[in-house]
Amino acid sequence: MTDYRLPDATQIGAVSLNVKDLDRALAFYRDLLGFRDIERQDGGARLSATGTPPAHVHLSANPDARPKPRRTTGLYHVAIRLPDRRALARVLLRLIAAQWPLQGAADHLVSEAIYLADPDGNGLELYRDRPRDQWHWDGAQIAMATDPLDADDLLAQADDAPWDGIDPGADIGHVHLQVSDLARAEAFYGDLLGFEVMQRSYPGALFVAAGGYHHHLGLNIWAGRGAPPPPPDAVGLEAFAVALPDAGSVEALVARLRDRGVAVEESALGPAVSDGDGNRVALVARSAWA
Secondary structure (H helix, E strand, O other), X not given: OOOOOOOOOOEEEEEEEEEOOHHHHHHHHHHHOOOEEEEEEOOXXXXXXXXXXXXXXXXEEOOOOEOOOOOOOEEEEEEEEEOOHXXXXXXXXXXXXXXXXXXXXXEOOOEEEEEEEXXXXXXXXXXXXXXXXXXXXXXXXXXXXXXXXXXXXXXXXXXXXXXXXXXXXXXXXXXXXXXXXXXHHHHHHHHHOOOEEEEOOOOOEEEEXXXXXXXXXXXXXXXXXXXXXXXXXXXXXXXXXXXEOOHHHHHHHHHHHHHOOOOOEEOOOOEEEEOOOOOEEEEEEHHHOO
16 A cells, blocks of 8 residues: 555546547537537547536547447446536436436435436446535445435426536546456555545445545446456547646656556546556646646
8 A cells, every 4th residue: 555645636637538420429428418619620529518628528539430348348437527406407307308318327325326328338427416514434435325316306406497508517527447356456546546445345346536535436347357458449438537736746646657667658638547457547737637
């Protein structure tokens, strides 16, 4: 174990997703969910909840991309966090009106969540947090559960205001990854990157965070212990960013990783490292996060 911990203000930044068809992906993320264009590029796009940087979603299209094989590591879901129940209810109502298939819903005690997938099968969670003073602890672990969601009460929070896109306060709250070995993942994300374990009682899963959040990362072996990474031409997660408070924090963590023999490479999101299962983590400063 290590005494190094990420700064409390650390959060998840942008996620970069590989998709097969950019227009189809934009019809979902922009036209249905309500993210707004920042920039269009050849075969790609950057979107945010406000339409201005920093971006929340990077889309990169490859017409030859194939589906992600089921029993592989990689993305389990990207979790889009809404600022309150009204904002979550309005997106849920829009999905229902569009007859977009939902895969589940849950009350996790710390949050309320809706589950679905994008047109490429990339898993998504839409959720809102309960206030921190309503979270409960079981010793050193935060209390989380998978209880039924009171969807009727949630939908009652929606109003009749015209739809004008996702709430500008939306962001990426966490990312949930499939890995091949939990102990190795804990060594990487905990001992090396400096996340703290918040919950380890779910079978085959581990939840880690910075600053006392319930989780910035979920890690699971539900695809099978020793599962291989997906092929490089599969749709799915290209990388996700961990946004630290400032450039000095990023430089210190990059130096720490290099001192321990971890290869640090450049990515579209910033300096990036791999967890050994094909999941790429970019390290960015919040002030420079684009």
